Amino acid sequence: MKCDRCKVNPATIQVKTIQDGNKVDMYLCQQCAAETGHSTMNNPFEDFFKSLLDLSKENQKSKVKAEVICPMCNMTYKDFRKIGKVGCANCYRVFDDEINYVLKRIHGSTGHVGKIPEIAGETIKRKREINRLKEALKKAIETEAYEDAVELRDQIKALEKEE
Amino acid sequence: MSNINKNDDVIITTRIRLARNIQKYPFPNRMSDISAEQMMDEIKEVIMGASSPISEHFEFYNLRELTMNEKLALLEERLISPELLKKQIPCGVILYRDLGLSVMINEEDHVRIQCITDGMNMPGAYELANRIDDLIEEKINYAYNEKYGYLTACPTNVGTGLRASYMLHVPALEAYGQLSIILQAIGKFGITVRGMYGEGTEAYGSIFQISNQITLGETEMNIIHNLNNITSQIIEQERRVRQKLIKEDQLEFEDKIFRSYGVLSHARKITAKEAMSLLSDVKVGLELGVLKMDKSGLDIYNLMTRIQPANLQKLAGRELNSNERDIKRAILIREKLPLLTNG
Numbered sequence: 001m002k003c004d005r006c007k008v009n010p011a012t013i014q015v016k017t018i019q020d021g022n023k024v025d026m027y028l029c030q031q032c033a034a035e036t037g038h039s040t041m042n043n044p045f046e047d048f049f050k051s052l053l054d055l056s057k058e059n060q061k062s063k064v065k066a067e068v069i070c071p072m073c074n075m076t077y078k079d080f081r082k083i084g085k086v087g088c089a090n091c092y093r094v095f096d097d098e099i100n101y102v103l104k105r106i107h108g109s110t111g112h113v114g115k116i117p118e119i120a121g122e123t124i125k126r127k128r129e130i131n132r133l134k135e136a137l138k139k140a141i142e143t144e145a146y147e148d149a150v151e152l153r154d155q156i157k158a159l160e161k162e163e
Numbered sequence: 164m165s166n167i168n169k170n171d172d173v174i175i176t177t178r179i180r181l182a183r184n185i186q187k188y189p190f191p192n193r194m195s196d197i198s199a200e201q202m203m204d205e206i207k208e209v210i211m212g213a214s215s216p217i218s219e220h221f222e223f224y225n226l227r228e229l230t231m232n233e234k235l236a237l238l239e240e241r242l243i244s245p246e247l248l249k250k251q252i253p254c255g256v257i258l259y260r261d262l263g264l265s266v267m268i269n270e271e272d273h274v275r276i277q278c279i280t281d282g283m284n285m286p287g288a289y290e291l292a293n294r295i296d297d298l299i300e301e302k303i304n305y306a307y308n309e310k311y312g313y314l315t316a317c318p319t320n321v322g323t324g325l326r327a328s329y330m331l332h333v334p335a336l337e338a339y340g341q342l343s344i345i346l347q348a349i350g351k352f353g354i355t356v357r358g359m360y361g362e363g364t365e366a367y368g369s370i371f372q373i374s375n376q377i378t379l380g381e382t383e384m385n386i387i388h389n390l391n392n393i394t395s396q397i398i399e400q401e402r403r404v405r406q407k408l409i410k411e412d413q414l415e416f417e418d419k420i421f422r423s424y425g426v427l428s429h430a431r432k433i434t435a436k437e438a439m440s441l442l443s444d445v446k447v448g449l450e451l452g453v454l455k456m457d458k459s460g461l462d463i464y465n466l467m468t469r470i471q472p473a474n475l476q477k478l479a480g481r482e483l484n485s486n487e488r489d490i491k492r493a494i495l496i497r498e499k500l501p502l503l504t505n506g
Binding site: 073108 | 184186188189190192193271293296297300301304305306307308309310311312313314316317318319321322323325376377378379380381382383
């Protein structure tokens with residue numbers, strides 16, 4: 001499904017709004033959601049685990065006009081906050097800002113460096129290798145190991161060509 | 164000394180768990196019964212229908228077709244989790260008992276691959292679980308993205324989806340009051356401690372489970388390496404205190420161990436809690452050579468599982484009330500406990 005606003009990017013967020021007293025459903029991409037103020041980034045967690053137990057009174061009182069919903073599984077932002085679990089793989093895109101925040105707090109990191117699945121993994125493996133080589137290139141330049149740097153640059157070019 | 168190599172004077176079992184989800188289905192907390200059935204069939208087909216020699220050894224159980232007691236018996240053997248028991252949607256488990264392998268379907272995540280082996284054997288347990296993971300991955304697209312790795316219903320499992328655990332028997336540290344200090348300290352290294360049956364369960368018989376808390380931002384090997392380092396230190400501490408107990412309070416220590424053996428070998432009624440604590444004493448008594456018996460055929464941890472309520476009822480083939488269970492438990496222990504050769 002394409003974004004209702006830009007008509008280009010895939011829609012990842014469903015937004016319910018009240019327009020002229022009527023409920024209107026809109027499907028937006030991340031960027032348009034952010035630009036129209038519907039990004040969940042506007043409502044970051046103060047304390048995720050506290051919010052799991054007790055939604056703050058202020059939040060309960062406020063009348064939520066727009067609510068972010070995952071179009072794949074219908075998980076709402078409110079539900080996610082309440083149960084601390086997501087409903088499907090797409091929720092990781094819809095609630096990306098919050099999840100990022102939560103993951104940093106739980107794991108101290110947000111980047112996976114472990115196993116890559118065989119089927120879907122070729123591109124990811126290549127990207128990871130390119131990043132590794134770029135780091136090595138940076139170090140080689142810093143230490144003025146120019147012969148190594150040339151070799152690393154060629155390896156990066158070759159891998160980028162495959163992409 | 165194979166015992167020492169596996170560190171099984173302190174480590175009872177090693178456990179690996181991989182949490183996985185299938186891309187095209189919502190996670191179990193948002194799943195319809197129809198999708199849940201369909202997904203279960205797909206996983207069954209991939210694991211049990213594969214041409215791999217391992218496949219023919221698997222048995223499948225649909226949880227809806229089991230009695231509550233059969234389910235509880237699986238739980239006591241740690242082949243399924245307490246969470247799977249509570250599921251409302253169709254769910255099941257695929258077992259390869261001899262290898263300690265189980266694949267729970269539609270628990271908190273679509274697939275939870277688990278491998279439990281005796282003693283300290285993380286590479287062995289991980290390799291087996293990973294083989295099943297590869298088997299599924301060949302045919303089915305997992306929910307995975309480059310940034311977060313394997314996507315899971317709860318953010319606490321995202322990344323590798325790996326939970327590596329050791330079940331530790333640390334009676335000396337517990338008796339000396341040092342356990343709580345150690346447990347507090349290991350929290351700083353991203354390691355958590357739970358009771359025997361996982362989160363929220365109590366620790367009986369000085370048995371604890373320690374596992375990694377962090378699943379994202381570390382490779383599988385690093386996670387295991389970190390857990391191994393901490394565990395090795397706990398093993399050393401436990402051994403040191405055991406030796407100290409023997410040296411400093413030998414008579415007290417021996418008296419306690421022999422009394423525990425005495426109660427177990429003569430009681431006509433015994434609760435699970437008391438039996439666990441006494442079996443823990445016997446275990447350490449055997450390991451330190453205080454008690455001598457023909458050990459062949461005696462696996463104390465296995466006995467600890469067999470004396471749990473559901474397993475006792477399974478053995479009896481009928482429901483037992485608590486009094487009947489205490490009697491059956493005492494009989495079973497008397498039957499299984501060999502005579503002392505230094506009594």
